[in-house]
Amino acid sequence: MSTRGTKPETMKALVAYNKEKYVFETAYPTPECGSDDIIIKTEACGVCASDLKCSHGAAMYWGDDIQPAWVKPPVIPGHEFFGKIVEMGENVKGYELGERIIADQIVPCGECRFCKDGHYWMCQPHNIFGFQKENNGGMAEYVKFPKTAVISRVPEEMSIEKALLIEPYGCSKHAVDRGNITNEDVVVISGAGTLGLGMVTYARMKNPRRLIVLDMVEARLNKAKEFGADLVFNPGTVDVVKEIQDLTDGYGCDVYIEATGHPSSVVQGLSMVRKLGRFVEFSVFGEPTTVDWSIIGDRKELDILGSHLSPYAYPFVIENMENGNLKTDGVVSRKFAIEEWEKAFEYASGKYGDFKVALVF
Known part of the structure:
Protein backbone atom coordinates (compact mmCIF):
# COMPACT_ATOMS: atom_id res chain seq x y z
CA MET A 1 0.00 0.00 0.00
CA ILE A 166 22.39 22.51 -5.84
CA GLU A 167 23.05 20.22 -8.81
CA PRO A 168 25.42 22.50 -10.78
CA TYR A 169 27.26 23.61 -7.64
CA GLY A 170 27.64 19.95 -6.66
CA CYS A 171 29.41 19.37 -9.98
CA SER A 172 31.53 22.46 -9.34
CA LYS A 173 32.56 21.20 -5.91
CA HIS A 174 33.67 17.83 -7.27
CA ALA A 175 35.79 19.49 -9.99
CA VAL A 176 37.52 21.75 -7.48
CA ASP A 177 38.10 18.85 -5.10
CA ARG A 178 39.79 16.93 -7.94
CA GLY A 179 42.39 19.72 -8.11
CA ASN A 180 43.49 19.19 -4.47
CA ILE A 181 43.89 22.93 -3.97
CA THR A 182 46.04 24.16 -1.07
CA ASN A 183 46.60 27.64 0.33
CA GLU A 184 49.95 27.77 -1.52
CA ASP A 185 48.44 27.27 -4.99
CA VAL A 186 47.84 29.72 -7.79
CA VAL A 187 44.57 28.47 -9.29
CA VAL A 188 43.13 29.37 -12.69
CA ILE A 189 39.50 28.61 -13.54
CA SER A 190 38.73 28.92 -17.25
CA GLY A 191 35.06 29.71 -17.78
CA ALA A 192 32.69 31.70 -15.57
CA GLY A 193 29.26 30.38 -16.49
CA THR A 194 27.06 28.84 -13.81
CA LEU A 195 29.42 25.93 -13.19
CA GLY A 196 32.53 28.09 -13.32
CA LEU A 197 31.00 30.49 -10.81
CA GLY A 198 30.20 27.56 -8.54
CA MET A 199 33.87 26.58 -8.80
CA VAL A 200 34.95 30.14 -7.99
CA THR A 201 32.87 30.49 -4.83
CA TYR A 202 33.87 27.03 -3.59
CA ALA A 203 37.55 27.43 -4.50
CA ARG A 204 37.52 30.66 -2.48
CA MET A 205 36.73 28.52 0.58
CA LYS A 206 40.00 26.63 -0.09
CA ASN A 207 41.90 29.92 0.38
CA PRO A 208 44.37 29.50 -2.50
CA ARG A 209 47.30 31.89 -2.70
CA ARG A 210 45.69 33.43 -5.77
CA LEU A 211 42.41 32.66 -7.54
CA ILE A 212 42.27 33.77 -11.18
CA VAL A 213 39.30 33.47 -13.55
CA LEU A 214 39.24 33.63 -17.35
CA ASP A 215 36.24 34.31 -19.57
CA MET A 216 35.44 36.10 -22.82
CA VAL A 217 32.38 37.87 -21.35
CA GLU A 218 32.96 40.89 -19.13
CA ALA A 219 29.72 40.43 -17.17
CA ARG A 220 30.84 36.95 -16.19
CA LEU A 221 34.24 38.23 -15.11
CA ASN A 222 32.54 40.85 -12.95
CA LYS A 223 30.42 38.16 -11.28
CA ALA A 224 33.52 36.01 -10.75
CA LYS A 225 35.19 38.94 -8.99
CA GLU A 226 32.09 39.35 -6.83
CA PHE A 227 32.21 35.63 -5.97
CA GLY A 228 35.82 35.71 -4.80
CA ALA A 229 38.28 35.82 -7.71
CA ASP A 230 41.43 37.79 -6.96
CA LEU A 231 42.09 38.56 -10.63
CA VAL A 232 40.09 38.18 -13.83
CA PHE A 233 41.28 38.23 -17.44
CA ASN A 234 39.59 38.16 -20.82
CA PRO A 235 41.57 35.92 -23.24
CA GLY A 236 40.06 37.90 -26.10
CA THR A 237 41.80 41.10 -25.02
CA VAL A 238 45.00 40.05 -23.22
CA ASP A 239 47.64 37.34 -23.54
CA VAL A 240 46.50 35.30 -20.55
CA VAL A 241 49.36 32.80 -20.71
CA LYS A 242 51.87 35.65 -20.42
CA GLU A 243 49.84 37.26 -17.61
CA ILE A 244 49.92 34.06 -15.56
CA GLN A 245 53.62 33.48 -16.22
CA ASP A 246 54.39 37.06 -15.18
CA LEU A 247 52.44 36.53 -11.93
CA THR A 248 54.32 33.31 -11.13
CA ASP A 249 57.95 34.19 -11.91
CA GLY A 250 57.62 32.40 -15.23
CA TYR A 251 56.57 29.04 -13.77
CA GLY A 252 52.81 28.98 -14.45
CA CYS A 253 49.76 28.22 -12.34
CA ASP A 254 49.65 25.22 -10.00
CA VAL A 255 46.08 24.19 -10.86
CA TYR A 256 44.10 24.83 -14.05
CA ILE A 257 40.40 23.92 -14.15
CA GLU A 258 38.81 23.83 -17.62
CA ALA A 259 35.11 24.73 -17.60
CA THR A 260 34.41 26.17 -21.06
CA GLY A 261 34.14 23.13 -23.30
CA HIS A 262 36.13 24.92 -25.99
CA PRO A 263 39.29 23.32 -27.46
CA SER A 264 41.26 26.57 -27.23
CA SER A 265 40.84 26.55 -23.44
CA VAL A 266 42.55 23.15 -23.26
CA VAL A 267 45.55 24.29 -25.31
CA GLN A 268 45.68 27.49 -23.26
CA GLY A 269 45.67 25.54 -20.00
CA LEU A 270 48.44 23.17 -21.01
CA SER A 271 50.55 26.20 -21.91
CA MET A 272 49.70 27.98 -18.66
CA VAL A 273 50.08 25.27 -16.03
CA ARG A 274 53.50 24.77 -14.44
CA LYS A 275 55.63 21.63 -14.58
CA LEU A 276 54.19 18.97 -12.22
CA GLY A 277 50.95 20.96 -12.19
CA ARG A 278 47.38 19.71 -12.05
CA PHE A 279 44.95 20.08 -14.97
CA VAL A 280 41.27 19.34 -14.21
CA GLU A 281 38.97 18.75 -17.18
CA PHE A 282 35.28 19.23 -16.42
CA SER A 283 33.60 20.22 -19.67
CA VAL A 284 31.65 18.34 -22.31
CA PHE A 285 33.00 19.21 -25.77
CA GLY A 286 31.06 19.65 -28.97
CA GLU A 287 34.11 18.89 -31.11
CA PRO A 288 37.39 16.97 -30.73
CA THR A 289 40.40 18.68 -29.17
CA THR A 290 43.91 18.20 -30.53
CA VAL A 291 46.90 18.89 -28.29
CA ASP A 292 50.60 18.10 -28.20
CA TRP A 293 50.67 15.24 -25.70
CA SER A 294 54.40 15.60 -25.21
CA ILE A 295 53.55 18.64 -23.03
CA ILE A 296 51.72 16.33 -20.64
CA GLY A 297 54.49 13.76 -20.41
CA ASP A 298 57.95 14.66 -21.59
CA ARG A 299 57.87 18.41 -21.00
CA LYS A 300 55.81 18.93 -17.85
CA GLU A 301 54.83 15.59 -16.24
CA LEU A 302 51.34 16.86 -15.52
CA ASP A 303 48.55 15.29 -13.53
CA ILE A 304 45.51 15.25 -15.86
CA LEU A 305 42.32 14.79 -13.87
CA GLY A 306 38.78 14.31 -15.13
CA SER A 307 35.69 15.43 -13.24
CA HIS A 308 32.22 13.96 -13.65
CA LEU A 309 28.96 14.73 -11.84
CA SER A 310 28.62 15.58 -8.13
CA PRO A 311 29.28 12.60 -5.84
CA TYR A 312 28.63 13.08 -2.12
CA ALA A 313 28.38 16.83 -2.72
CA TYR A 314 24.74 17.86 -2.16
CA PRO A 315 24.67 17.98 1.68
CA PHE A 316 27.78 20.19 1.76
CA VAL A 317 26.44 22.47 -0.99
CA ILE A 318 23.04 22.84 0.69
CA GLU A 319 24.59 23.65 4.09
CA ASN A 320 27.04 26.20 2.69
CA MET A 321 24.48 27.90 0.48
CA GLU A 322 22.37 28.34 3.59
CA ASN A 323 25.19 29.74 5.73
CA GLY A 324 26.38 32.07 2.96
CA ASN A 325 29.78 30.51 2.27
CA LEU A 326 28.71 29.66 -1.29
CA LYS A 327 27.54 32.74 -3.15
Whole structure:
Protein backbone atom coordinates (compact mmCIF):
# COMPACT_ATOMS: atom_id res chain seq x y z
CA MET A 1 0.00 0.00 0.00
CA SER A 2 1.52 3.34 -1.03
CA THR A 3 1.31 6.53 0.97
CA ARG A 4 -0.60 8.89 -1.28
CA GLY A 5 -1.10 12.60 -1.52
CA THR A 6 -3.00 14.32 -4.32
CA LYS A 7 -1.76 13.44 -7.79
CA PRO A 8 -3.69 13.67 -11.09
CA GLU A 9 -3.59 10.98 -13.77
CA THR A 10 -2.00 13.30 -16.34
CA MET A 11 0.43 16.20 -16.26
CA LYS A 12 2.15 18.87 -18.29
CA ALA A 13 5.50 17.71 -19.64
CA LEU A 14 8.11 18.38 -22.30
CA VAL A 15 8.73 15.10 -24.15
CA ALA A 16 11.58 14.26 -26.52
CA TYR A 17 10.36 11.65 -29.01
CA ASN A 18 13.50 11.90 -31.13
CA LYS A 19 16.21 14.49 -31.77
CA GLU A 20 13.95 16.45 -34.11
CA LYS A 21 10.75 16.14 -32.10
CA TYR A 22 10.42 17.86 -28.72
CA VAL A 23 6.75 18.29 -27.83
CA PHE A 24 5.01 20.09 -24.97
CA GLU A 25 2.26 17.74 -23.78
CA THR A 26 -0.66 18.91 -21.65
CA ALA A 27 -1.94 15.44 -20.70
CA TYR A 28 1.08 13.13 -20.45
CA PRO A 29 0.66 10.15 -18.09
CA THR A 30 1.75 10.91 -14.54
CA PRO A 31 4.39 8.44 -13.28
CA GLU A 32 3.11 5.46 -11.34
CA CYS A 33 4.52 4.77 -7.91
CA GLY A 34 6.00 1.31 -7.36
CA SER A 35 6.58 -0.19 -3.94
CA ASP A 36 10.13 1.27 -3.71
CA ASP A 37 9.51 4.61 -5.44
CA ILE A 38 8.92 8.22 -4.43
CA ILE A 39 6.88 10.63 -6.57
CA ILE A 40 7.58 14.35 -6.27
CA LYS A 41 5.69 17.37 -7.55
CA THR A 42 8.34 19.42 -9.33
CA GLU A 43 8.99 22.95 -8.10
CA ALA A 44 11.58 23.95 -10.70
CA CYS A 45 14.08 22.51 -13.18
CA GLY A 46 17.19 24.20 -14.49
CA VAL A 47 18.12 24.07 -18.18
CA CYS A 48 21.64 22.64 -18.55
CA ALA A 49 24.00 22.94 -21.51
CA SER A 50 23.64 19.18 -21.92
CA ASP A 51 19.87 19.64 -22.36
CA LEU A 52 20.60 22.07 -25.18
CA LYS A 53 23.20 19.82 -26.84
CA CYS A 54 20.76 16.91 -26.67
CA SER A 55 17.98 19.00 -28.20
CA HIS A 56 20.37 20.00 -31.00
CA GLY A 57 20.89 16.31 -31.84
CA ALA A 58 24.46 15.80 -30.60
CA ALA A 59 25.83 12.37 -31.45
CA MET A 60 26.98 11.71 -27.88
CA TYR A 61 23.29 11.58 -26.95
CA TRP A 62 21.55 10.23 -30.04
CA GLY A 63 24.38 8.12 -31.46
CA ASP A 64 26.13 8.01 -34.83
CA ASP A 65 28.26 5.61 -36.89
CA ILE A 66 30.82 5.43 -34.09
CA GLN A 67 28.85 5.51 -30.83
CA PRO A 68 25.48 4.01 -29.86
CA ALA A 69 22.56 6.15 -28.74
CA TRP A 70 22.49 6.93 -25.01
CA VAL A 71 19.07 8.61 -25.01
CA LYS A 72 16.11 6.22 -24.82
CA PRO A 73 12.99 8.07 -26.03
CA PRO A 74 10.32 9.02 -25.42
CA VAL A 75 11.93 10.81 -22.50
CA ILE A 76 11.22 13.89 -20.39
CA PRO A 77 14.44 16.01 -20.20
CA GLY A 78 15.90 17.72 -17.16
CA HIS A 79 18.24 16.69 -14.34
CA GLU A 80 18.53 19.93 -12.31
CA PHE A 81 15.20 19.63 -10.47
CA PHE A 82 13.69 19.27 -7.01
CA GLY A 83 10.24 19.12 -5.48
CA LYS A 84 7.94 17.88 -2.72
CA ILE A 85 6.91 14.31 -2.03
CA VAL A 86 3.33 13.52 -3.03
CA GLU A 87 3.44 9.72 -3.00
CA MET A 88 5.66 6.93 -1.60
CA GLY A 89 5.76 3.19 -2.13
CA GLU A 90 5.06 0.82 0.74
CA ASN A 91 8.74 -0.08 1.16
CA VAL A 92 9.95 3.53 1.45
CA LYS A 93 11.06 4.47 4.96
CA GLY A 94 12.35 7.67 6.51
CA TYR A 95 10.45 10.20 4.40
CA GLU A 96 7.11 11.97 4.77
CA LEU A 97 4.59 13.47 2.38
CA GLY A 98 5.35 17.12 1.70
CA GLU A 99 9.09 16.85 2.33
CA ARG A 100 11.24 18.79 -0.10
CA ILE A 101 13.90 16.62 -1.76
CA ILE A 102 16.42 16.48 -4.59
CA ALA A 103 18.33 13.57 -6.13
CA ASP A 104 21.77 13.25 -7.70
CA GLN A 105 21.42 13.33 -11.47
CA ILE A 106 22.67 9.77 -11.86
CA VAL A 107 20.41 6.82 -11.04
CA PRO A 108 22.97 4.19 -10.00
CA CYS A 109 22.24 0.53 -10.62
CA GLY A 110 23.59 -0.55 -7.24
CA GLU A 111 25.01 -3.74 -8.75
CA CYS A 112 28.10 -2.89 -10.82
CA ARG A 113 31.66 -2.76 -9.48
CA PHE A 114 31.60 1.04 -9.27
CA CYS A 115 28.37 1.15 -7.27
CA LYS A 116 29.58 -1.58 -4.95
CA ASP A 117 32.92 0.08 -4.19
CA GLY A 118 31.37 3.49 -3.49
CA HIS A 119 32.00 5.15 -6.87
CA TYR A 120 28.29 5.27 -7.71
CA TRP A 121 28.65 8.32 -9.97
CA MET A 122 30.62 6.18 -12.42
CA CYS A 123 27.92 3.46 -12.48
CA GLN A 124 28.53 1.26 -15.52
CA PRO A 125 24.99 1.43 -17.07
CA HIS A 126 25.16 5.19 -16.39
CA ASN A 127 21.51 6.15 -16.45
CA ILE A 128 20.78 9.79 -15.67
CA PHE A 129 17.49 11.56 -15.07
CA GLY A 130 16.22 13.15 -18.26
CA PHE A 131 17.87 10.89 -20.82
CA GLN A 132 16.16 7.49 -20.61
CA LYS A 133 12.42 6.77 -20.56
CA GLU A 134 12.97 4.67 -17.42
CA ASN A 135 14.32 7.79 -15.66
CA ASN A 136 12.24 10.72 -16.84
CA GLY A 137 13.52 14.13 -15.81
CA GLY A 138 12.24 17.30 -14.22
CA MET A 139 10.70 19.15 -17.16
CA ALA A 140 7.33 17.84 -16.03
CA GLU A 141 4.94 18.42 -13.15
CA TYR A 142 5.76 15.08 -11.49
CA VAL A 143 8.88 12.89 -11.36
CA LYS A 144 9.54 9.40 -10.01
CA PHE A 145 12.60 8.71 -7.86
CA PRO A 146 13.36 4.96 -8.03
CA LYS A 147 14.81 2.91 -5.18
CA THR A 148 18.46 3.58 -6.04
CA ALA A 149 18.13 7.37 -6.42
CA VAL A 150 20.61 9.27 -4.22
CA ILE A 151 18.32 11.64 -2.32
CA SER A 152 19.08 14.72 -0.22
CA ARG A 153 16.67 16.92 1.72
CA VAL A 154 16.21 20.55 0.67
CA PRO A 155 15.44 23.00 3.50
CA GLU A 156 11.89 24.29 3.38
CA GLU A 157 13.12 27.88 3.73
CA MET A 158 15.67 27.66 0.89
CA SER A 159 14.75 29.88 -2.05
CA ILE A 160 14.01 28.39 -5.45
CA GLU A 161 16.95 30.35 -6.85
CA LYS A 162 19.36 28.65 -4.46
CA ALA A 163 17.83 25.19 -4.73
CA LEU A 164 18.19 25.32 -8.51
CA LEU A 165 21.96 25.59 -8.04
CA ILE A 166 22.39 22.51 -5.84
CA GLU A 167 23.05 20.22 -8.81
CA PRO A 168 25.42 22.50 -10.78
CA TYR A 169 27.26 23.61 -7.64
CA GLY A 170 27.64 19.95 -6.66
CA CYS A 171 29.41 19.37 -9.98
CA SER A 172 31.53 22.46 -9.34
CA LYS A 173 32.56 21.20 -5.91
CA HIS A 174 33.67 17.83 -7.27
CA ALA A 175 35.79 19.49 -9.99
CA VAL A 176 37.52 21.75 -7.48
CA ASP A 177 38.10 18.85 -5.10
CA ARG A 178 39.79 16.93 -7.94
CA GLY A 179 42.39 19.72 -8.11
CA ASN A 180 43.49 19.19 -4.47
CA ILE A 181 43.89 22.93 -3.97
CA THR A 182 46.04 24.16 -1.07
CA ASN A 183 46.60 27.64 0.33
CA GLU A 184 49.95 27.77 -1.52
CA ASP A 185 48.44 27.27 -4.99
CA VAL A 186 47.84 29.72 -7.79
CA VAL A 187 44.57 28.47 -9.29
CA VAL A 188 43.13 29.37 -12.69
CA ILE A 189 39.50 28.61 -13.54
CA SER A 190 38.73 28.92 -17.25
CA GLY A 191 35.06 29.71 -17.78
CA ALA A 192 32.69 31.70 -15.57
CA GLY A 193 29.26 30.38 -16.49
CA THR A 194 27.06 28.84 -13.81
CA LEU A 195 29.42 25.93 -13.19
CA GLY A 196 32.53 28.09 -13.32
CA LEU A 197 31.00 30.49 -10.81
CA GLY A 198 30.20 27.56 -8.54
CA MET A 199 33.87 26.58 -8.80
CA VAL A 200 34.95 30.14 -7.99
CA THR A 201 32.87 30.49 -4.83
CA TYR A 202 33.87 27.03 -3.59
CA ALA A 203 37.55 27.43 -4.50
CA ARG A 204 37.52 30.66 -2.48
CA MET A 205 36.73 28.52 0.58
CA LYS A 206 40.00 26.63 -0.09
CA ASN A 207 41.90 29.92 0.38
CA PRO A 208 44.37 29.50 -2.50
CA ARG A 209 47.30 31.89 -2.70
CA ARG A 210 45.69 33.43 -5.77
CA LEU A 211 42.41 32.66 -7.54
CA ILE A 212 42.27 33.77 -11.18
CA VAL A 213 39.30 33.47 -13.55
CA LEU A 214 39.24 33.63 -17.35
CA ASP A 215 36.24 34.31 -19.57
CA MET A 216 35.44 36.10 -22.82
CA VAL A 217 32.38 37.87 -21.35
CA GLU A 218 32.96 40.89 -19.13
CA ALA A 219 29.72 40.43 -17.17
CA ARG A 220 30.84 36.95 -16.19
CA LEU A 221 34.24 38.23 -15.11
CA ASN A 222 32.54 40.85 -12.95
CA LYS A 223 30.42 38.16 -11.28
CA ALA A 224 33.52 36.01 -10.75
CA LYS A 225 35.19 38.94 -8.99
CA GLU A 226 32.09 39.35 -6.83
CA PHE A 227 32.21 35.63 -5.97
CA GLY A 228 35.82 35.71 -4.80
CA ALA A 229 38.28 35.82 -7.71
CA ASP A 230 41.43 37.79 -6.96
CA LEU A 231 42.09 38.56 -10.63
CA VAL A 232 40.09 38.18 -13.83
CA PHE A 233 41.28 38.23 -17.44
CA ASN A 234 39.59 38.16 -20.82
CA PRO A 235 41.57 35.92 -23.24
CA GLY A 236 40.06 37.90 -26.10
CA THR A 237 41.80 41.10 -25.02
CA VAL A 238 45.00 40.05 -23.22
CA ASP A 239 47.64 37.34 -23.54
CA VAL A 240 46.50 35.30 -20.55
CA VAL A 241 49.36 32.80 -20.71
CA LYS A 242 51.87 35.65 -20.42
CA GLU A 243 49.84 37.26 -17.61
CA ILE A 244 49.92 34.06 -15.56
CA GLN A 245 53.62 33.48 -16.22
CA ASP A 246 54.39 37.06 -15.18
CA LEU A 247 52.44 36.53 -11.93
CA THR A 248 54.32 33.31 -11.13
CA ASP A 249 57.95 34.19 -11.91
CA GLY A 250 57.62 32.40 -15.23
CA TYR A 251 56.57 29.04 -13.77
CA GLY A 252 52.81 28.98 -14.45
CA CYS A 253 49.76 28.22 -12.34
CA ASP A 254 49.65 25.22 -10.00
CA VAL A 255 46.08 24.19 -10.86
CA TYR A 256 44.10 24.83 -14.05
CA ILE A 257 40.40 23.92 -14.15
CA GLU A 258 38.81 23.83 -17.62
CA ALA A 259 35.11 24.73 -17.60
CA THR A 260 34.41 26.17 -21.06
CA GLY A 261 34.14 23.13 -23.30
CA HIS A 262 36.13 24.92 -25.99
CA PRO A 263 39.29 23.32 -27.46
CA SER A 264 41.26 26.57 -27.23
CA SER A 265 40.84 26.55 -23.44
CA VAL A 266 42.55 23.15 -23.26
CA VAL A 267 45.55 24.29 -25.31
CA GLN A 268 45.68 27.49 -23.26
CA GLY A 269 45.67 25.54 -20.00
CA LEU A 270 48.44 23.17 -21.01
CA SER A 271 50.55 26.20 -21.91
CA MET A 272 49.70 27.98 -18.66
CA VAL A 273 50.08 25.27 -16.03
CA ARG A 274 53.50 24.77 -14.44
CA LYS A 275 55.63 21.63 -14.58
CA LEU A 276 54.19 18.97 -12.22
CA GLY A 277 50.95 20.96 -12.19
CA ARG A 278 47.38 19.71 -12.05
CA PHE A 279 44.95 20.08 -14.97
CA VAL A 280 41.27 19.34 -14.21
CA GLU A 281 38.97 18.75 -17.18
CA PHE A 282 35.28 19.23 -16.42
CA SER A 283 33.60 20.22 -19.67
CA VAL A 284 31.65 18.34 -22.31
CA PHE A 285 33.00 19.21 -25.77
CA GLY A 286 31.06 19.65 -28.97
CA GLU A 287 34.11 18.89 -31.11
CA PRO A 288 37.39 16.97 -30.73
CA THR A 289 40.40 18.68 -29.17
CA THR A 290 43.91 18.20 -30.53
CA VAL A 291 46.90 18.89 -28.29
CA ASP A 292 50.60 18.10 -28.20
CA TRP A 293 50.67 15.24 -25.70
CA SER A 294 54.40 15.60 -25.21
CA ILE A 295 53.55 18.64 -23.03
CA ILE A 296 51.72 16.33 -20.64
CA GLY A 297 54.49 13.76 -20.41
CA ASP A 298 57.95 14.66 -21.59
CA ARG A 299 57.87 18.41 -21.00
CA LYS A 300 55.81 18.93 -17.85
CA GLU A 301 54.83 15.59 -16.24
CA LEU A 302 51.34 16.86 -15.52
CA ASP A 303 48.55 15.29 -13.53
CA ILE A 304 45.51 15.25 -15.86
CA LEU A 305 42.32 14.79 -13.87
CA GLY A 306 38.78 14.31 -15.13
CA SER A 307 35.69 15.43 -13.24
CA HIS A 308 32.22 13.96 -13.65
CA LEU A 309 28.96 14.73 -11.84
CA SER A 310 28.62 15.58 -8.13
CA PRO A 311 29.28 12.60 -5.84
CA TYR A 312 28.63 13.08 -2.12
CA ALA A 313 28.38 16.83 -2.72
CA TYR A 314 24.74 17.86 -2.16
CA PRO A 315 24.67 17.98 1.68
CA PHE A 316 27.78 20.19 1.76
CA VAL A 317 26.44 22.47 -0.99
CA ILE A 318 23.04 22.84 0.69
CA GLU A 319 24.59 23.65 4.09
CA ASN A 320 27.04 26.20 2.69
CA MET A 321 24.48 27.90 0.48
CA GLU A 322 22.37 28.34 3.59
CA ASN A 323 25.19 29.74 5.73
CA GLY A 324 26.38 32.07 2.96
CA ASN A 325 29.78 30.51 2.27
CA LEU A 326 28.71 29.66 -1.29
CA LYS A 327 27.54 32.74 -3.15
CA THR A 328 24.49 32.45 -5.40
CA ASP A 329 23.16 35.97 -5.92
CA GLY A 330 22.13 36.69 -9.50
CA VAL A 331 23.13 33.31 -10.98
CA VAL A 332 19.55 32.23 -11.71
CA SER A 333 18.75 35.09 -14.02
CA ARG A 334 15.49 34.07 -15.69
CA LYS A 335 12.55 31.72 -15.06
CA PHE A 336 9.89 30.47 -17.46
CA ALA A 337 6.73 28.40 -17.27
CA ILE A 338 6.94 24.94 -18.85
CA GLU A 339 4.72 26.17 -21.68
CA GLU A 340 7.55 28.56 -22.64
CA TRP A 341 10.19 25.84 -22.88
CA GLU A 342 11.38 26.92 -26.34
CA LYS A 343 12.05 30.43 -25.07
CA ALA A 344 13.79 29.01 -21.99
CA PHE A 345 16.09 26.90 -24.16
CA GLU A 346 16.91 29.94 -26.27
CA TYR A 347 17.84 32.05 -23.24
CA ALA A 348 19.76 29.15 -21.69
CA SER A 349 22.16 29.32 -24.64
CA GLY A 350 23.65 32.44 -23.04
CA LYS A 351 23.10 34.59 -26.13
CA TYR A 352 21.29 37.18 -24.00
CA GLY A 353 23.82 37.14 -21.18
CA ASP A 354 22.05 34.76 -18.81
CA PHE A 355 23.83 32.43 -16.38
CA LYS A 356 21.17 29.92 -15.30
CA VAL A 357 17.69 29.71 -16.81
CA ALA A 358 14.96 27.57 -15.24
CA LEU A 359 11.47 26.20 -15.77
CA VAL A 360 9.14 26.68 -12.79
CA PHE A 361 5.88 24.94 -11.98
